[in-house]
Amino acid sequence: MNEIILGISAYYHDSAAALTINGKIFAAAHEERFTRKKQDSSFPVNACRFVLDEAGVSLGDLTAVVFYDKPYIKFERLLETYHAFAPAGLKSFNSAIPVWIKEKLFMKDNLRRELSKLGREGEKIPQILFPEHHLSHAASAFFPSPFKDAAILTLDGVGEWATTTIGYGNGNKISMLRELEFPHSIGLFYAAFTYYCGFKVNSGEYKLMGLAPYGNPDAEETKSIKRKILETLVDIREDGSFLLNMDYFDYATKLSMTNDARWEKLFGFPRRKPEQELDQHYMNMAYAIQEVTEEIVLKLANTAKELTKSENIALAGGCALNCVANGRLLKAGIFKNIWIQPASGDAGGSLGAALAAHYIYFKNERNEIDPDDSMRGAYLGPQFSDLEIERVARKYKAVYQKFNDFDELCDKTASLLNNDTVIGWFQGRMEFGPRALGNRSILGDPRCPDMQKKLNLKIKFREGFRPFAPSVLEEDIQEFFDITTKSPYMLLVAPVVESRRCKIPNNYNDLPLYERLYFQRSDVPSITHINFSARIQSVSRKTNPRYWQLINKFKEKTGYGIVVNTSFNVRGEPIVCTPDDAYRCFMRTEMDYLVMGNYLFTKREQPNWSEKDNWKEEFKLD
Amino acid sequence: MEILKDIWGFLKTRKKFWLLPLIVILLLLGLLIVLSGSSAIAPFIYTIF
Known part of the structure; x- marks a missing residue:
């Protein structure tokens, strides 16, 4: 009997569905492509329908449905964060908690309700599994990779608690070796600069990366921004772990990324308004933050090498889409081989969740490793006649x-x-x-x-x-x-x-x-x-x-x-x-x-x- | 209620029993926020804080 697994990411940003059959990646798609709403976060009903239809299977044929993170641990993080910062954070609490009370705490029921709409009348809903967010990313990085064993580096904004992990994949197993926790997040750190430079958080990071080369590396201002980042905003340790100075970041308790007044005092220029003309300050800032990010990634990679001794590294998580940092990692030669999950953002978590269930939960062997990789070129979506x-x-x-x-x-x-x-x-x-x-x-x-x-x-x-x-x-x-x-x-x-x-x-x-x-x-x-x-x-x-x-x-x-x-x-x-x-x-x-x-x-x-x-x-x- | 069983299981697994009163209070508070579409309850929330 075939083992068919549906992976789902939803309710945050970039919903998606992926389907694996006996561990082979069969189909995957972002919900936004069907609804035409950029980074659609709703339950991926269209993407689920597509992957099921593509495989010619129905809900009752599925071995399991796997959601890409653990909602209760995320809720734990929210509660502990509000508790730690109270009474600050009331506004954010007021926005967050109702959503949880109404929807997210009842994730299993919500998923069952949505899934039942996909099946035939009275069709049995399969078991629903919840791997951790960064395990989903790690699985999406390692299992499709061409490596028998590899260090795994996942970097993103935040999942449950983890924001960065170093793991080791070997055969059908993944061990998590190190973890950095919220609020200290490389993704949110980069997003804070995206916000300050006037781009939209969660989509403008690419623009910031593209803007960085316009910064003047020789300018005194660029050097000064970098120095201020390292002296005031972030304390980076030799192993790549870091602490953010939360006096300057508001995302833990407010509905914005940075404390604008403190940033303006520190850097000497205000936050750029969206669509405002770009001046050299922001280009220099983009250059500086890109350099700092790359330094963190390289240090983390060195630690991953020390811990795993592997020749290979696999990456995923939204920050693994920072292809400039990836290029620098390649050039640094810390690892002989590097592989990056093409759907590194949360959409790819749906695929990772399905693969994690196949290899880790159901304990299937990983015998056939494709020397290219098993992503089929990432051409996994719909085609038309x-x-x-x-x-x-x-x-x-x-x-x-x-x-x-x-x-x-x-x-x-x-x-x-x-x-x-x-x-x-x-x-x-x-x-x-x-x-x-x-x-x-x-x-x-x-x-x-x-x-x-x-x-x-x-x-x-x-x-x-x-x-x-x-x-x-x-x-x-x-x-x-x-x-x-x-x-x-x-x-x-x-x-x-x-x-x-x-x-x-x-x-x-x-x-x-x-x-x-x-x-x-x-x-x-x-x-x-x-x-x-x-x-x-x-x-x-x-x-x-x-x-x-x-x-x-x-x-x-x-x-x-x-x-x-x-x-x-x-x-x-x-x-x-x-x-x-x-x-x-x-x-x-x-x-x-x-x-x-x-x-x-x-x-x-x-x-x-x-x-x-x-x-x-x-x-x-x- | 499956959700109560799940929350209890989660607290047990994570050994975070100290969160229980927080969860109860926050859930009640959250409930008030959800219900605060009615203006009669809104001032009550401000009083608490």
């Missing part, structure tokens, strides 16, 4: 050209890319995790100097400073980047090789933001960040043959086996899921072409977009 693409085309009276020969379509698309056009690329199964990896992507020519500006301002409608990532043929990765390993999930940052770089002026770091940004830094300028770095996705022929084929065609025409890849969405919108989402996004933006399956849609041939929707109203800015 030609029929469904044609249905959407009919619905919108769209004009398209169908190619029976995919090679011919790749040839045509590569020619279009070579003409500096922007193309929506929609193929196969949707990605699991926050990155688009060539199945729900917007593509461009990385050699085009204006591509970064065009994509940011006319296609994605997002901040002009934000960098774009390259997808490069796996076999060509070292032709472009100074990196010794593949990077299939866009989770490693490495520099563009010296030979491709242009000479920069001596006063480069002193130039204003946009002068630096639009300075041509390499022969692939639109994916070369301001400090010559790039967030790389290496594309494997084995894992994504269609995407590989397209990039290879582009290489045949141009000599460059590399394209710009950004997620198929506009600012604040979840990545497109269906052909309908893709066509609507295509028509709302200045994308030139859309390729869905074997169909090519040309913008200028499409009927006028008369739909009265306005993405700026539909999707809140992130």
Whole structure:
């Protein structure tokens, strides 16, 4: 009999569902992709339906349902925190406790009620298990990894109590060796700076990371900010553990991240208001906090090495999406091999929870270890047939050209890319995790100097400073980047090789933001960040043959086996899921072409977009 | 009530019996907050604090 496990993450942020069959990862998806609400936290009813349908199973066929954390221990943390800080925290208490009394304390009942809606009338609900939050992350990092044994580092905002853990995975076991507890959290520490620099907590961390290279490393202010962080805000120990000075952080008791008045006094400039013009203070601050974060990660990794003596490390948790820190960890060479869960945020907890149940609770052996990994390229979401693409085309009276020969379509698309056009690329199964990896992507020519500006301002409608990532043929990765390993999930940052770089002026770091940004830094300028770095996705022929084929065609025409890849969405919108989402996004933006399956849609041939929707109203800015 | 059994199990496993009075008080307080949609109860909450 098959052992089928449904993993669920929900009720905080980024709900998701994942399904494993006999330990094999079968399907996984974020709820936001179905509901079109960014980081939807509601019970993932659509994602659950999808994974069950994809496997052709029903609720009664499941061996277990696994929720990704332990609600009572989280409640314990809340109570002890309010108790410790009382009478401060009343406002936060007033917001938090009613939710717990009404819903979260009754998690098991809530889950049963929601699950019963998924099954047939009277169908038996399977047992529900609750692994710890960081065990779910650790399981999502280790079990799908290509390693027989590995050190495991999980880093995030907070789960129950833990905010950072070091563990060791071997075979089907995970032992937790060290743990840092709330309120001392690397995720919340980074989020506090995200907040102070005017970005949205829990989604703007990426922007802060992208902003960091604009900071001037030589400026006195940057050095001073870093010094103040280390002297006043955080006490970092040699083993990577740290204590935050809670006089400066309000998240434990209030509904904001920082004590703004104290921060302003410490750093000498106020919190940036959202959407306010970015000035050099915030860039320098971003640079400083990124450096401090990297130092903490490296120290933790050293401790993990000492404790486990393993050659391998697996990472997960929201902070493992800090690909700059990951790149530095790789370069430091503390571990021979590094693997990062592509769905490192809480959505990936659903997958980790299911795997933890399979290996740890049900004690199944872990005999087959895939030398690549067992994530199947993270292509675990829904896919759509030609029929469904044609249905959407009919619905919108769209004009398209169908190619029976995919090679011919790749040839045509590569020619279009070579003409500096922007193309929506929609193929196969949707990605699991926050990155688009060539199945729900917007593509461009990385050699085009204006591509970064065009994509940011006319296609994605997002901040002009934000960098774009390259997808490069796996076999060509070292032709472009100074990196010794593949990077299939866009989770490693490495520099563009010296030979491709242009000479920069001596006063480069002193130039204003946009002068630096639009300075041509390499022969692939639109994916070369301001400090010559790039967030790389290496594309494997084995894992994504269609995407590989397209990039290879582009290489045949141009000599460059590399394209710009950004997620198929506009600012604040979840990545497109269906052909309908893709066509609507295509028509709302200045994308030139859309390729869905074997169909090519040309913008200028499409009927006028008369739909009265306005993405700026539909999707809140992130 | 399964939830009371679960909470008791949780306190026993975690050896956090000292939280019991806190839980009772906070649950009662929380209950008042939930009910405080009615303005008659709202001042009572302020009186307690």
